[in-house]
Amino acid sequence: MEGITWKGSPNHYDGRQGNKVDRITLHVMAGYLAGTDTLFSRSSSQASSTYGVGGNGEIHQYVSEDNGAWADGSAVSNLRSISIEHQGGLDFIPCTEACVNASARLCADIARRHGLGRLERGKNIFLHRDVPPYTHPACPDLCPNGLDWQAVIDKANQINGYGGNAMANAGDEVWNWAYKPNGKNATPGGNMYNLLAYELPQRVRDSIMQYSYKGSAPGGNIYNTICFEIPGMLKHLTKTIETQQQQISELSEKISKLEGTTK
Numbered sequence: 380m381e382g383i384t385w386k387g388s389p390n391h392y393d394g395r396q397g398n399k400v401d402r403i404t405l406h407v408m409a410g411y412l413a414g415t416d417t418l419f420s421r422s423s424s425q426a427s428s429t430y431g432v433g434g435n436g437e438i439h440q441y442v443s444e445d446n447g448a449w450a451d452g453s454a455v456s457n458l459r460s461i462s463i464e465h466q467g468g469l470d471f472i473p474c475t476e477a478c479v480n481a482s483a484r485l486c487a488d489i490a491r492r493h494g495l496g497r498l499e500r501g502k503n504i505f506l507h508r509d510v511p512p513y514t515h516p517a518c519p520d521l522c523p524n525g526l527d528w529q530a531v532i533d534k535a536n537q538i539n540g541y542g543g544n545a546m547a548n549a550g551d552e553v554w555n556w557a558y559k560p561n562g563k564n565a566t567p568g569g570n571m572y573n574l575l576a577y578e579l580p581q582r583v584r585d586s587i588m589q590y591s592y593k594g595s596a597p598g599g600n601i602y603n604t605i606c607f608e609i610p611g612m613l614k615h616l617t618k619t620i621e622t623q624q625q626q627i628s629e630l631s632e633k634i635s636k637l638e639g640t641t642k
């Protein structure tokens with residue numbers, strides 16, 4: 380992935396002791412990216428992560444993906460995981476949308492390169508607080524300005540064509556759709572049922588009632604047909620009959636004249 384700045388950290392395993400990457404762990408810095416750079420650059424901190432994402436969406440890398448970072452408070456997890464830190468987690472340091480979006484792109488890239496498939500919390504992507512022995516119960520979200528990890532996961536899945544939650548829940552959404560006449564929910568029963576039971580009759584009734592003959596007052600099909608359309612048709616019909624009678628009488632006259640000449 381482009382746009383990643385290498386920072387490096389001395390705090391990591393050499394390799395992964397035969398483990399392959401099968402998960403991502405999400406963290407919050409409880410601080411700024413710049414402070415995290417400093418912290419991870421010192422061997423005395425004994426801490427690192429694979430990546431860190433800042434408030435403008437900038438991504439720093441501290442540890443190669445080939446090596447386990449010292450991030451999760453668990454050797455088992457560190458040796459299998461790629462860890463991502465996020466700026467935020469304190470009252471005065473927001474976790475920004477740019478940070479969430481950059482993290483989603485990074486997670487999507489990691490998932491694709493390591494064949495993780497659709498990301499699911501507890502399966503192939505973990506919150507730090509989900510990792511035994513649960514040393515960081517607030518990381519990354521149960522703190523002020525915590526990480527919106529659900530948005531990160533959903534957006535990453537969307538980028539990789541898994542459609543986030545929207546597709547997984549499409550069936551439920553269709554079934555639970557309820558027509559809302561006058562703002563009140565009709566019984567949930569699915570799009571098709573509610574369309575037939577509520578929406579279609581309403582629409583048909585509306586279109587009948589609102590029909591107006593050539594800009595006359597709206598009054599429905601039957602009223603306007605009787606008041607405007609039928610009189611018009613009768614008038615037209617009367618005219619046609621009058622014209623035809625005229626033609627008939629002219630024709631009769633011609634016939635009687637013709638009879639006169641032949642006599």
Ligand SMILES: [Zn+2]
Pocket residue numbers: 405406407450507515518519
């Ligand atoms: Zn953490």
